Amino acid sequence: MKTKLVILAFALLTNFGFSQQIITEDLTVVDSVSTTPQKLNIKEKSPLRASLYSAVLPGAGQLYNKKWIKAPIALGLVGTGIAFSSYYNGLQNKYRRAYIAELEGKPHEYSGVLNAEQLAVYQDEYKRNRDYTVALTILAYILNIVDATVDSHLFSIKNDPDFTFKPTVIQDQNSLQPVLGMNLNFKF
Structure with missing residues (x-):
């Protein structure tokens, strides 16, 4: 039972991981290395x-x-x-x-x-x-x-x-027929 709870907790907590990029609410990306924001076009x-x-x-x-x-x-x-x-x-x-x-x-x-x-x-x-x-x-x-x-x-x-x-x-190189x-x- 403890193993199942640990696996469930791990699966749920992976959604809250951090990366090296910060995405703000207006969908701009600020890299942790350079602080120049870039606008994202993807929702x-x-x-x-x-x-x-x-x-x-x-x-x-x-x-x-x-x-x-x-x-x-x-x-x-x-x-x-x-x-x-x-x-x-x-x-x-x-x-x-x-x-x-x-x-x-x-x-x-x-x-x-x-x-x-x-x-x-x-x-x-x-x-x-x-x-x-x-x-x-x-x-x-x-x-x-x-x-x-x-x-x-x-x-x-x-x-x-x-x-x-x-x-x-x-x-196709052998039969010279079109192939998908x-x-x-x-x-x-």
């Missing part, structure tokens, strides 16, 4: 705000980062997981009540159709399915938060003219 997104938005409502952090396609996907994944978990939980409880009634000799909706062993197998199967869907839903929820955080960290890099990454068509490739430009 920043807050990773902490994006994380909190996604933690409260899946997909809200993606909307904050202006990733319009990812927002309904994140909300749909988490919502579908919750719906399937609820569905399997209901079936597991239904077969559990029937199993207990069968052991006590009371009538139930599967009387004469399924015996106690078959009811136990169905109950275990739906419980396993519920547990898997809960685990996958938690994973989708965490990935939703991580995606929003990473997108907000990389928001300023997306529009950087010194760093481009785009598809290009190149000619990737072009990476990085200017200092």
Whole structure:
């Protein structure tokens, strides 16, 4: 338990690290070496705000980062997981009540159709399915938060003219046919 708390504290405290540049509220940068301010043309997104938005409502952090396609996907994944978990939980409880009634000799909706062993197998199967869907839903929820955080960290890099990454068509040297490739430009 202590290890989990230390890892969580470390992950949360890394957002408050310091660098050698000071960014003021009007988005001017003052280097610690030279005190000449430079104006930034890139708007920043807050990773902490994006994380909190996604933690409260899946997909809200993606909307904050202006990733319009990812927002309904994140909300749909988490919502579908919750719906399937609820569905399997209901079936597991239904077969559990029937199993207990069968052991006590009371009538139930599967009387004469399924015996106690078959009811136990169905109950275990739906419980396993519920547990898997809960685990996958938690994973989708965490990935939703991580995606929003990473997108907000990389928001300023997306529009950087010194760093481009785009598809290009190149000619294969062996067959002389056009082939799709990737072009990476990085200017200092």
